[in-house]
Amino acid sequence: MSDTIDAVIGRRVWDSRGRPTVEVEIRTTSGAMGRAIAPAGASTGSGEALDRRDGGSAFAGLDVRGAVASVNGEIAEALKGRPVDDQAGIDRGLVELDGTGDKSRLGGNAIIATSMALAHAAAASAGLPLWRHLAGEGEPGPLPLPEIQILGGGAHAARRVDVQDFMVIAVGAPDYPTALDWTADVYRAAGRILADAGKLQGVADEGGFWPAFDSNEEALDCLLRAIEASGHAPGDDVAIALDIAASDFGTGGRYTLARDGREIDSDGLSEMLLGWLAKYPVVSIEDPLGEDDEEAFARFTKAAPAGVQVVGDDLVTTNAPRIAQCAALGAGNTALIKPNQIGTLSETHEALETALAKGWGAIVSARSGETEDVTIVHLGVGWGIPQLKVGSFTRSERMAKWNEGLRLAEQVPTGTALPPRTAYPWGRK
Ligand SMILES: C=C(OP(=O)(O)O)C(=O)O
C-alpha cells in the first residue's frame, strides 16, 4: 500500500525581490515531508500560468494570501488521503480543480508549489533523493552545463540596456565543478573591469552586475574582455550566451531600443543580433524576437550560424503544444524549461519530452524572483536536462542551486563529467 497524503500546508514566505510567495509543505501518514516554494518571473511570456496575487497598500497586486488560502483550503481537501506517489494523477486533478486553463483561480503559484512539494514528499517517502525519485527506472543525467549571468539588463535592470542577460557558458570545462570555477573567474574579472571604469551600479535582479553602459555593444565588449582577463579562452573555454527577451521591448514586429528610443522592425533587430553572432563568441541566444513574431523567429533561427543555440522562453512558455508548433515552424531549436510557466511538474515533463522528441535542446531555468528552493537542479539531473540557467554567481537564492549541484556531483552515478563535447552544438575544439 502506498503512503498517503496526511496534510497539505500553505505558507506565505518571501522571494529574492522582497515579494511574498507561496511555500507548500506536504506530510504523509508515514511521517515523510516534502516542501517547495514558487518562484516568480518579471519578464513573463503571455502564455504563462497566472499567479494568484492580491493585497492592498504597499502590496497592491503582489500579495499571495489568496493563493495560500487555496492551498490550505481546496487543495488540501482534494489531496488528503491520496497516494503520495501519484504525481500524474494529482497534477491532473489540480488542473481540473482549478478549471480555468491558465490556473488563475487557485493560482499558478499555489499549484506549482504543491506539485513540486508532492515530488519532494514522494521522494522522502521512498527514502530517495529527489533526483533519483524523478529518474524512476531510468539513468539520471549528468550534471547539467551551467549558464550563468555576469551582467544584467532589460527588465531586470531598469532597461539600462536592451539585452536582459549577458551570460557565460564554460563550454570547455571538463566537469560541473570546473565550470563553476571558471565562471567565478570571469565574474570577478568583470567586477574588476567595471570598478576600474567607474561603471558599477550594484547588481541586477538575478545578481549579475548592473553596469552604467551606454549600449548593448559596450556590455558585450566588457564581457569579452572579462573572459580574456580571467585567463580562459573566449569561445573554446568560456563562451557567451545572451537572453534578448525581445518581447519586453516590442510587439507586432516593432521593437523600441532603450538608449535612443529608436524603433526597428523584425529584420532590423535580426540583422543587429546576427552581427553580434558574427563578432562575439556567442553560442546561445534566447528570445531574439518577440513571442508574437514567430515567422521572424524562424527566419532568424535559419540565418544563425550553424551550432548556435536559439532558445525559446517567452516564445514557448514550457508549453508542449506550443513547443511542437514552434518546432514545426522552425522557430528556435532549444526550449527553456521553467516549471512555474506551465504550472505542474507533469506538464513540465511533457514540455521537456516534446522538445527532445522534436530534436530540440533543453535548458531548465530559475526565475528572476527566486528563493532557497533547489527543485530545478534535481529536475536537471533526474530528467537528464542538459543545461541549467540560474542567474548569477552571487546572491544566495542562486548559490543555493549552484551549491546543490556540487552536492549532487558527488552522488550522480554517471560521474561529474559533462556530456561529450560533441553532444553540444557549440563544440568548437
Ligand atoms: C529567467 C528569466 O527572467 P524572468 O524570470 O523574469 O522571466 C528569463 O527571462 O529567462
Ligand SMILES: [Mg+2]
Ligand atoms: Mg528569458
